[in-house]
Amino acid sequence: MNIAVCVKQVPDTETKVKLTEDKKAVDESEINFILNPYDEFAVEEALQLKEKYDGEVTVISLGPDRISSAIRSALAMGADKAIHLQVDENPQDPNVVANALAAELKNGGYDLILLGKQAIDDDHTQVPSILGEKLGLPSVTVVIKLNIDGDKVVAEREIDGAHEIVECTLPAIISTQRGLNEPRYASLKGIMRAKKIQIEQKPAQLSDDQLNIIGFEYPPQKNPGKIVGDSADAVPELLRLLHEEAKVI
């Protein structure tokens, strides 16, 4: 089975986001970047399928030079090949990203394309669906259970308050959700192996950005909480404050 896994490098989940002075972008200078956690489920699923059916796993990622460490993380888990679609700066528009990925994917002859359900930085949750449209392939998103038999795909996906079971045929696009599997740790042997794999570098085919970011704002500061008292005596004062200050009753 020829599998492509599209991954993204994102800031560590513990990052405290700082904005640049002009507030037009996030200041990346002190950010620790990692492989998008949802993409780890995609890589793991690809590796398990490869172990079951044989084949090859190719990691594809779009971004500036710094993303090589995220690509290495995916290779260290066990992927075979990697393609780095180079850009100077990450496009803000998920449509641009999907276009660039589609241009690369369409000639790869992949049976299956896996991606995380969303990137944890901009949280657009758009690329898997747009990609399905661009490539004319079935796209099943937020998948927590996946069964592939021959070219028949049965995928269980999370929807509001229920699970939905979808059937389609390969080639297909699957976006992965927590619960699908338990991603393996990259072993030191895997890291050494990854070191020796040449990452294929090519410029990304960029379409026009239709999304214009005007600026970023920090969320408003929350005022510290107040403890009015801890007995029934405090109730009148609490009521007064809720009514007059907080204006919620």
Place this chain on the structure above:
Amino acid sequence: MPSKALPSFSKALFSGILLDELLFPYPKMDKEEAENLKLVQETFKKFADDKIDSQKIDEEAHIPDEVMNGLKELGFMGLSVPEKYGGFGLSNTGYVKMLEFIGGTDPSVAIMLGGHQSIGYKALILYGTDEQKKKYLPKLASGEMVASYCLTEPGAGSDAAGIQSKAVRDEKRGVYILNGNKQWITNAGIADFLTVFAKEPITDKDGKVKEKISAFIVTRDMKGVSVGKEENKLGLKGSSTASLFFEDVEVPFENVIGEPGKGFKVAMNVLNAGRLGLSGGSLGALKHVMRPALAHIKERRQFGKTLSEFEMIKEKVAQMTIDLFATESMIYLTSGLMDRGDVDYSLEAAMCKVRATEVAWNGINECLQMVGGLGFMKEYPYQRLMRDGRVNMIFEGTNEILRMFITLAGIRDEGEYLKKIGEALKGPIKGFGVLTDYATQWLKDRVMTEHIRDVHPSLANAKVQFETWAKNTHFSAERFIMHHGKNVIYREMRQERLANAAIDLFGMISTISRVDSLIAEKGEEKCKHEIMIANVFADQAWRRVRRNLLMMDSNADRQMGELSDFMVKQGFYPFATESMEILL
């Protein structure tokens, strides 16, 4: 390994020469290794978050099999084994960084891994033959075998040359017959590969038979090897510590590591190389408790203010930050010297161990103090990390012995240079001699240098302070040798002061070098705090150096010695405030 005629920054400093070319620019890991290191750290962090429960490890005094097997499968047992023998082949810097990271997660796990690779199989890496390496390193790297370093005995701790374990050659059978006991051996309960030091009778060139130390590979499956019961310890409870007994163990001739009779040098150089791992691990533990302590003082309010607004708390936070930064600068400068391979780093490694273990101890203690009563409660990590960190000042060379080593090895060249005391200084403590063979002719070619290279203007004051006090320390060392002659070896309180001065000076120059390189890379504006730290540290350090040097000549050492002798003779505290009091 330092063999002969390798330059040593600190030995030269005692002799009045500043080999600043060894320390500038500050060493930096190559980009590829830095990227690999990050991946290894990521793997460790994920694994630790999922599987390592430090509180449980402490309470059950055991690292669970799941954790051990995971560490082995992922490859953490072979961090410093060269790639061709199946390991990850980290540089010394990379290895110390990893141990810092692991020490910042769980000290028991760090000591298990450090006992295995910082010292357990280090002799094999440094002195083993290719055959020995091929036979054992792949198994050690995969964790199929766990290693132990077996030097200490009931009768020989700091005075390691006094070990009693014996190996006698049986020429007919081609084996040594090994007998002896080893005590407090890290990993003893889980180890299969034992680096054992024992004495064997060796015939000298002059025909005399002398007992000399050799290093042996002993495996757990050899007949006659047995393990005592697990020790019940103050801290590092998850790591295995026990005695080992060797009774008529047959060890093949080919299991000697290095030359027969040269085992003491092997033992000491393994410890030299291993000291940085312990230093890094200590700092990791402090960094680990700083997070919850800082969060606490930011939230906790008293008298209408957060604790972080109180000046005495600010002082603690700032001090531990400065000390951490300076010590870290020393450690990674020294690991860079190790990676160069052409520098004698033995003094600097000892300095790092002394400073790092004490900075970590003090810092963890202050974190515990800052969180108040919480710090005393078992469900918080402060008490555990204090307990875990306590032994770091004792093992791998007590900090007292290392201070003696720093001064005596440091001034030996100066002593020879002055030709005042000649041979007397050569063997002050058994065995230090092998570590101090920095050749004097190397010095003779040089004139005294009082200045280091120019640094960024924001560090100019710190530079002058360093130069001034480096020169004064040199003069003080010279006076010490001239006044006390061969008795310097007994003047331990003075040795301690000179050692402390040298450690502070190395801290100053390491910090200056690191921040200077950082400014060159990032620009002054982006290094505001680093510049502040370097300057405040230099200011604090030179005052300590001054005090130490003043006390070289003016002190109460004699009275202190007398008082101690009196007390030891008494055997208890004899001064009562009431006439009828029962003395404790």
